Amino acid sequence: MADTVRLSAREALAAVTDPGTFTELPAPDGTYAPDGPLSWDGYDAARARATARTGEAESVVCGTASVGGTRAVLVSFEFGFLGGSLGERTGDRIEAAYTFARAHRLPVVPLVATGGSRMQEGMRALVQLQRVARQSALTREAGLAQVAVLRDPTTGGGWATLGAGADVILALESAQVGFAGSRVRPADADPAAYSARGQFAAGAVDAVVRHDDLAGTLAGWLRLLTCPSDDPAPVPYALGRGDLPATGRDAVRRARAGERPRADAYLDAYFTSRVTVGGDRCGGTDDGVLCGFGESARDGRTVAYAAQLGTATRPAGYRTAARLVRLAGRLGVPVLTLVDTPGAANDAEAERSGAGAAIADLFTALAASPVPVTTLVVGEGGSGGALALAAPENTWATPDSYFSVIAPELAAAILKRDPDETDATADQLHLRPQDLVELGVVRGIAGTAP
CATH class of the missing domain: 3.90.226.10 (2-enoyl-CoA Hydratase; Chain A, domain 1)
Incomplete structure (x- = not known):
């Protein structure tokens, strides 16, 4: 010490x-x-x-x-x-x-x-x-x-x-x-x-x-x-590939690729400086979720952020994100969320730590937010564990992402399909970025920086 x-x-x-x-x-x-x-x-x-x-x-x-x-x-x-x-x-x-x-x-x-x-x-x-x-x-x-x-x-x-x-x-x-x-x-x-x-x-x-x-x-x-703003946080530029995936399976592979830019790279590009809010105030932390406030590189405004880093999100991560959203709402600071998770952690410890309640609380915090929230899906959008961090009616996607009600492998297993039908199942789920736009689930696809 x-x-x-x-x-x-x-x-x-x-x-x-x-x-x-x-x-x-x-x-x-x-x-x-x-x-x-x-x-x-x-x-x-x-x-x-x-x-x-x-x-x-x-x-x-x-x-x-x-x-x-x-x-x-x-x-x-x-x-x-x-x-x-x-x-x-x-x-x-x-x-x-x-x-x-x-x-x-x-x-x-x-x-x-x-x-x-x-x-x-x-x-x-x-x-x-x-x-x-x-x-x-x-x-x-x-x-x-x-x-x-x-x-x-x-x-x-x-x-x-x-x-x-x-x-x-x-x-x-x-x-x-x-x-x-x-x-x-x-x-x-x-x-x-x-x-x-x-x-x-x-x-x-x-x-x-x-x-x-x-x-x-x-x-x-x-x-x-101490820098409130009424304007929504601008959508970040896409940092990865600019072309769209041809198939559902292609979208999943690209979102899971190790070389694909992660949320921390998006935060570094989006902010000139940032600070971190750590912990859920209930005895827990989740290294797979980054929350805090930063100074936007585009206009110098303060923007609050909550970002998933590609791992299964634990209850403490959802509680920390909900804490961040509520604090930003009280202070009048717009929020940016970055979605990238295969889903919520589903092990026994996550259940004992209140996974369902933590996810429900984040859904509520976003639904009731008095400040505008902007979401960009930068990688995997795995079911409700990802949707909990997504802004209603203001979610965008990168070309390197997908969003699905369930992972195609799990969907095939539930439907008792042969494993070699996973690719066809991915197509049936309409999980590509362009599919999500057509379905009205996301507002648009983020472009690369000019």
Whole structure:
């Protein structure tokens, strides 16, 4: 693990904001009764020592600043103030910051470093999590992005609200991340599960970032997430052959050919820069699905993307794609999907992981999307596992692709045909790109770049 980098709240702000742009928001009025709501003996003295040590009156510093030229509201935790714990006055400040963000249409960046709720305030501290969650929900409903940065440590309610509840989660590579703090975990717990990389592997974090790269990474995310557009994403140019397949079997062979351009090549050609949304937030990832946001090479607009890479798509892949589609919808960003899969994964583990529910959820997300979705079939279009990623009434195909209700080999087997009838079955399925246009299933065939 990399060496732990622990910065104060103001050092963290200085590390990510443009010089001279930070303006602190005024702290809301509010005082504690002697020793707080529980009359906890010594609480006033502990807060006084924390202030003397850190120079802060509370565990968060809130304000506005530019991050790579994008103005945002930032909430930076001071771990040196009672472990960055959340109390009532912490809740006051966070609520005021989120309210300001909505009033001024600004994204919110929590720079989290906390041990959890403040025990000296008991349940009055714990219910601040509900208060914070409501502010996050209202900000999400307002269509404003929330990008969390997980510092060391990020545990307890701070992780379960401002951290895990953000639209995009960036974690410093040295950060401890987990709901359970270091002193309350089981003695035999695997420490890797409570790390930034462990949470990334479990699909709970979008990216693990080096401290030196954080400012640039955060600036890139904010730039992409604050550029809404009403126009559909343009159809990508076809990167492979321009001629159409003569037969159904020819279409299948071309789509399965190892040399045929894959979705990652299409993304590289389509975007000048892009970032990745990682994981389904339910403990799963799928390396066969790429999701994220990028800057279009054609007009510089932000476009969200979800792309299959040619493998059987697992439930986590469908859930990640649905998460991406919903996030793009909230932010007003058009979506591009690239279809290329022999079908949904159908092994026992996929079934136990909720394959049917995950596919249904993606169908629903696309059907209900408030932003335009553009789809290009770049390879195999294998049944419902491929259709789940396809835009209703705005799907296109490349000459190197096919789309079918079922693979021709499986169709022949179900119909109890001899294996040598597979080619004829492929023709009967009318799965070639030109067949799909004639059937009205796709709008057209993508051309090559001019």
